[in-house]
Amino acid sequence: MSRFETRAIHAGKPRPSKGEDLVPPIHRSTVYALDKEGYEEGDPNYTRYDNPNRRQLEGLLADLEEGTGCAAFASGVAAATAVFQALDPGDHVLMPDDVYAGNRKLVRELFGRWGLQYDFVPMSGTGRIEEALRDNTRLVWLETPSNPMLNITDIAAVCEMVDGSGAKVLVDNTFLTPFNQRPLTLGADLVLHSTTKFLGGHSDIQGGAVIAREEDSFMELIRDIQVTAGAVPSPEDCWLLARSIQTLSYRMRAHNQNGMELALFLQNHPAVEKVYYPGLATHAGYENAQKQMSGFGGMISFLLKTRAQGGEAGLEAVRAVAGSRLIQRATSLGGVESTWEHRRSSEGEDSETPHNLVRISVGLEHEEDLKADLERALEGLERPAGD
Ligand code: PLP
DSSP: OOOHHHHHHHTTOOOOOTTSOSSOOOOOOSBOOOSSSSOOTTOOOBTTTOOHHHHHHHHHHHHHTTOSEEEEESSHHHHHHHHHHTSOTTOEEEEETTOOHHHHHIIIIIITTTTOEEEEEOOSSSHHHHHHOOTTEEEEEEESSOTTTOOOOOHHHHHHHHTTTTOEEEEEOTTTHHHHOOGGGGTOSEEEEETTTTTTOSSOOOOEEEEESSOOHHHHHHHHHHHHHOOOOOHHHHHHHHHHHTTHHHHHHHHHHHHHHHHHHHHTOTTEEEEEOTTSTTSTTHHHHHHHOSSOOSEEEEEEOOSSOHHHHHHHHHHHHHTOSSSEEOSOOOSSSOEEEOHHHHHOTTOOSOTTEEEEEOOSSOHHHHHHHHHHHHHTOOOOTTO
C-alpha cells in the first residue's frame, strides 16, 4: 500500500488513458442512458443511486480511513441521521456527555420521538461506559477529541470492552481526520465525518461520510438509507472535496504545528486559566492521545481568567473574542483561516460548556501573526485582582 500522502492524491481515481483528463470531470447529468428495460443492481441509472464523482470520493475516503467502504452524505448530521435510522426503535445508544451539540439535539429531539433510547455519559475513562451498557445497546458513539472539551477516549479499550456485546463502536473523527487518527485500525466498526471541516478545509463545502471496517448488513442498511432517503452530496461538492483532500496531509501537518504553538502560547499567557489541547502534557487525556493519534490537530479550547463568575464571565470571554483582528469570530472549524467562538452562546440553553470557554480552530496563517493577534485580543481583558 502506498503512503498516506500518495493515496490522498491517487486513491479512488481511475488512471487516465492517453488523451483523457488528468483531473476528473464533474458529472452533472442526473440520468444515464439505458440499453434494456428495467434496472439491475449496479447499472448506472440515476444520480441519487450512483454518480462517478461520489463514487470517486467514497473510494478515496474508504482508502484513507483503511475501511472497506464509504457512504457520502450531504452533511455530517445527514450521515449521523443515516446511522441512527439503521437502528431499530427500542435500541439503545451511548454517547459522550459532551458530544457535538447538533448530534445531541438530533438524538434527543428527533430519534427520541422515534423510540431510540439513549444515555449521555462521560467518556474520558471506560468505567462509565461499562456501567451504562445495556442488553439492548447497539451503538457506542465516541467523539475523540470531543467538541468542545477536547476529551480523549481510549478507542481500543472501548472496542475491546464492547466486543461480543452486539453493539457497534462508531468514532466521529471530524476533528483529526485520518491523517492524525485511524479508528478502524484500532477496532472501531464505523467512522463518521463532517467533511465540512478539515477534510474540506476551506469553509466552502458541506458534507458528511460514514466509513465501515466491514461491509456487513448494518453498512448495507446505511447505504440503502443513503440512496433511498436521498441525503446525497452534489457531484460538484464531491469533486471539490476530493480535490481538497489531495492537500489534506500538508494542511494537517500545518494545523498540528500551529495548534501546538498556540496551545503552548495560551498555556503561558497570564489571562488564561486553562488550556484544553491533547498535545499538552498537562491534558488529562495526553497518554491516550499519544497512543492513538499521530498528530494533535488544530482545535484548542481555553478558559479565560475572569473577575466575574457564571454568565458575566462568559460575557467577558465574548469581549476578548471581539478584540481579535485576524482571527475571525465564526462558528464551525477546519478552514485555512483561523476562527474562534464562544461555544456556550452557540450551543444554546442546555449547554454545559463553561461560560468562560473560547474554542479556536487554528488555521494555516503564520503562527507568529496568530500569536500577535491573540496577544492583542487578550491584552485588554480585565484580570482578577492579584494577577
Ligand atoms: N461532528 C462534529 C464533531 C462536528 O463538529 C459537526 C459540526 O460542527 C458535525 C459532526 C456535524 O456536521 P455538519 O455541520 O456537516 O452537519
